[in-house]
Amino acid sequence: MDTIASLFSFITWPVSWVIVQFHKVYGAIFGPDTGWAWGLSIVSLVVLIRICLIPLFVKQIKSTRNMQALQPKMKAIQERYKSDKQRQSEEMMKLYKETGTNPLSSCLPILAQSPFFFALYHVLSNIASGKEIGAMNQALVDSARQAHIFGAPIAAKFTDSPEKVEALNASLTDVRIVTAVMIILMSASQFFTQRQLMMKNVDLSVKTPYMQQQKMLMYIFPVIFAVMGVNFPVGVLVYWLTTNVWTMGQQMYVINQNPTPGSKAQDAYLQRLLKSITHHGEVRGRRRKSVVKVIVAKGSDRNENERRFFGGLSKAGFVAQADGSVVKGEALPAEAEGAAAKRQQPKRQTKAQRQAAAAQATVSKDAGEGSESTAVEKASPSLEKKPQDTAKSGASGTGAKGEAQGDKPARPSRANSGGSRQQGKTGQRKGQQRPKHPSSKK
Template sequence: MLDTILGPLYYVVSWIIVQFHTLYSLVFDKDSGWAWGLSIVSLVVLIRICLIPLFVKQIKATRNMQALQPKMKAIQERYKSDKQRQSEEMMKLYKETGTNPLSSCLPILAQSPFFIALYQVLNHIAQGKVVGVIDAELLESARNAHIFGAPLSVKFMDSAAKVEALGASLTDVRVVTVIMIVLMSASQFFTQRQLMTKNVDLTVKTPFMQQQKMLMYVFPIMFAVFGINFPVGVLVYWLTTNVWTLGQQMFVIRRNPTPGSIAFTQRQERLRAKGKIVEAPEEIEAKKAAEAARANRQQPKRQPKAKRQLAGTGTQTSTGDEKTSLEKKQPEGTKPKPAGGSRSAKSGQRKGGPQRPKHPTKK
């Protein structure tokens, strides 16, 4: 069934590989792994060059989805009890903003048929079956081609007898496949990490960021699980496309980063250093004021325990000091006035001072 559907694509993929193999046979031995391996790598490069327009659409769609996350979340909260109305509002939002949620998946979807076709072509080669334009002579040459001691058509899970029949050892095959799987997983991880750490708008916190962070760990695990079931030639294809994606993303992030991201700030600083961006006088003054305030601001120092305890008794100490200072201010030969001085002085005059004369009594 699958051969019937993808049969025409088998001819396309096999024809491209054969053409590159003919070209590389002028430099390398036609039966060598270099001739066949480089043919697969060239197939990847050709496909990815054709997919560059779709990749640009993917970048734009991803940015639009990031920008729409707050509005999408608001719609979900507003119509959480009415799923139909929620879907209608989502579609309306996509239409108004010109966003297609599937655009971010276009490069993967477009590349998948070629990936499946290559897998089937190499699987036919491993089984000794003629496929596409690969005749019996090319079939024998491809079966005996080795990359670092591993035939292109074998898998990690193949038996030792099958591997030895192709003139290789099971240890070499498994070492090569494990190294390729690790490199595939690492390249996928760094690709996703680069996207998360450098090309995400940090001013907006959205669920999209959490999803991307989760995919950063899920994809490498998927590569490790499925990689042991792919022929070495497919692993070469997959590793090459991952490395291409990593390099292509680095180029795009450096030249056209997402506004509000770390990469965007770094790009603005580079352009400013080259004199391609001239700041307004208000921005320069505001930046200088912020830097001056940052420089003058002092961080509080942590005091030792003894000083902290002394600070707790500061009220009592200050009160004693005030009393001492008051005593020093009194002139010599006088005593300091007791608390409530005015009332005490009046009472003292009544007791010790001259008495008011009494009225004479009538006799």
């Protein structure tokens, strides 16, 4: 560890100078040789560094959002190359390159503060040895050696020998208890930070390398810091515990106020927003209006949480507008009406159902046509003659032509009667036929 810390010796002087400046302020309040003065100086160093790293944290959030926006394409790649994992990885990396997305961006804050971490470790190691370092002269080094946090010197380690701990005017039991508690708290805070990111602020509907990376960090980082923590001085443990608590609070704020679309945190945020709108009758706050505006602009691309939010607005009698505000109204927006109409389409019928419907329609049509034919026959009695008229015509001896003319109407009557009987049996109608000559064969 000392070898690694020596690589960052170029930043040792600025780190030690910042600690000295904070020590002057806290030393005037709590006393220059107290653990409160030196401990709060280290905590203030962490806060200053994390404030300077806020731009990197913002970049981390943007990269996370880009990863979320790429999830539909990632899912398509996973489905397309389901059986070829190597090709799937190649296509994923190609997508990252085309969109300029870095899945390792979540590590940027940790990597950026690593030089300060090792520089502080180098400073505390020299304090334990009683050597001047950076902006700290011998008087300040001796003052820091006398500072204790809950009975443990800030330069003591869990693995120090009893003789070295006694030289710092402390007991080995106190040092190991304090360092063990700090290591546990440091690892627990690291695990909780990653867990709340995975469980609340990630869209779990699509499995991506980003999710696998976060899951790996959730379990590996706490173990790494727990193993390495036994070699950290108490002052370094204070530094790392403070930065973990800062990260946890910062992450909690982002999850509550700017959640990832499609995550559980977004659902909880939108439900809180819906409750506020229902209670006040309006969208309060510029940031909240921008959230509603973005959701309205998405249209049909809204996720399940956003559709549920709009459904709750509709039930409460509100309609979201394009500018992010809401107005009273019972009618849904045109876009929502179209989606509702689309969902209300009848289900597709089976083949048996379609055939039954077609047969019923045919029977109804034939029944209508039969009624129409009966009405036509009643309206045209001149087209038919009774059988006795035909007999009288034959007895008068008017000739073959007259007989033929007199017999023609009688044949269609019998044919039509038979056709009617056939129609009643089969349910089909062949139409009116031309009457046949009496001399023709049946």
